[in-house]
Amino acid sequence: MGAGGRMPAPVTGGEVQKKNPLERVPYSKPPFTVGDLKKAIPPHCFQRSLIHSFSYVIYDLFIVYLLYHIATSYFHLLPSPYSYLAWPLYWIAQGCVCTGVWVIAHECGHHAFSDYQWLDDTVGLVLHSALLVPYFSWKYSHRRHHSNTGSLERDEVFVPKPKSKMGWYSKYLNNPPGRVLTLGVTLTLGWPLYLAFNVSGRPYDRFACHYDPHGPIYNDRERLQIYISDAGVIAASYVLYRVALAKGLAWLVCVYGVPLLVVNGFLVLITFLQHTHPALPHYDSTEWDWLRGALATVDRDYGILNKVFHNITDTHVAHHLFSTMPHYHAMEATKAIKPILGEYYEFDGTPFYKAMWREAKECLYVEPDESTSGKGVFWYKNKY
Template sequence: MLCTDQRKWSAGLWFLLKSCLVTLLRDDWPKTDQSENNISSSLGPVVKKKQRISTLPDELPSLVEIRRSLPKHCFEPSVARSLYYVVLNVFGVGLLYGGLIYLERLMPSYIVYAITPLYWFFQGTLLAGIFVLGHDCGHGSFSKYTLLNDIAGNILHAFLMVPYYCWKLSHKNHHKNTGNIDKDEVFYPVRKKNDSGGRMLPGFGLGFGWYAYIIRGYSPRQVCHLNIFHKMYANHSLDCAISIALVTVWGMALAFYAQTMGLWALVSHYVIPALMFGTWVVIFTFLHHTEEDVPWYSDTKWDFVRGQLSSVDRDYGWAHYFIHTIGTHQIHHLFSKIPHYHLDEATAHFRKAFPHLVRYDDSPILPSFIRMFKKYLRQSVISDEADIHIYQ
């Protein structure tokens, strides 16, 4: 089973490197039996290409009832399988980096200039995959072992200049309060009394905006991910300090790289791909919970299941498995302990059991991001008394 999937993933990566285009990948790991395979293959046709529901039923199934509709093995992480994806991702990053170094040394400059932007894009995409694997560590879906999760998460996120444990806690706050106007972590509607009147950078600043969020947080409920004394990090100061220390060490290594290889080498080989990764994160994080007819609730109207169902499954096409199925988001939010490699299967079962609760949109990603960003600019400041907010 491992070898079969390795051939599929490697073939896709080779095609990416050979032609600078990535083929569509529609199958992940081989399923354990034929019935499981049939479930997963029906993921798309279970719902329409767009399924938007602005009003949920008053009576929703409980989390326990939804969980009963999912296979038990979907909740079981595998250390070997999780590490396999890490090795595969790191191998891909190294292969792209080595390929660019080879071209820079042996090829005419005009070829290097033509190829380098493709390197930035695809390397940034693979870095986004590394981020998602670290994100799984934070949720405990990487393995059953907290220590292993935190070690792997710290290493993976430090490589991206992200303090793992600090972000793990702020992201936990997002999952605890998804769709809550008054408590969610990022990209939430802002009440007039809290609106500073500041201007929003186009596309939230994309990759620059991501790192600004790490440093400053999202206004008006700002959380600096470098301040171990923030109240969100109470009782976790040492864990946060370790993550920040690892980011600092990696930053020193990058400074040494610039000193040795040159500033442009650092910018081209690492900084721009890292900004591309940040762009990916801003785009898919925003689109996870922002779409027409997706409701946001005041704290008095919000409950956990209702809030998590304000998540949207999206089709990221060729990138779906390179960013580890993060676009399959409703089930991830309902059950964040499900490993990414079981999300498609669990989602298929959820859609069969509760088709009236599904939110799915396969519109092209960039046009969707631009469209919803424009709506966000016009409609995200809401009245102080609003109980429900829906983008129109």
């Protein structure tokens, strides 16, 4: 299985990179193994430094506090036209920095923060709870995403549908106003809807919810930690409730609520663009294997936000191959494996806002190509 894909260009030691990012990646089984890729990466890239990891936490939280201090101490002193401009700038900046905090907590869930699992889980639980994320709940569903990336039956998030299973209303949204509506709902409500109702997630035989310890997402060994996740979100919500009583709801919305919407929007956008691209295949059970699934993701360029987001955006291929690697080594690892990956490596430097619109237009459902031998290989299409 897997034979018949477009043959990759031979790798001769130099870096091979497709000139056109929309050209499909090969879908045949790669001529390299995970072991080959690991050997190409300097050994220190797999080492987790507690001090190094905590330095990013401290730095990010310092910037969060600095932005908060400036907003609450000085914005009211600005003349009215400037104060109305200052708050949106604060919301965007604070939301971006808090997205970086979110990424560090995500790294804790992968045991990439330190050599101590209990410490990773403690840091991740605190940081994610502060952002109203059920840490363990998402950790386990996200782990299954990494185990089944690119699988139409078993992947956990942004699982594309075949044309036959698209809703009747889909073709009426395939236009600019429909895309604006779809993207608006996805970026604002997509994350809470996924957590609460498994929207855009894989289908289960019964109702699935990240807050339900006895739901089908989790096994018996994981259920106690789901209760802990729920307790973390409840505790954070109670703190926010007390703050609202003391400072007022409007104050809380301005200082915390709107930046959190920015965090949630970027989280959904980053995940969507990492796994949605015209050049990337998806596989059914007749074709899927872990390595080809892990390679069915794309590195993107978010400009200066790459650093703010701790390079989760432009080193995502390496992250899927070696998820316990700390983010501060991922760029070096990416450069080391690109010559081996050759045409199997997908990078798209299209500005993320343009890519968002293009993917929302071009990537509506998946179907196999009639002209190819890989009937279990599915590609994004948009024609109704």
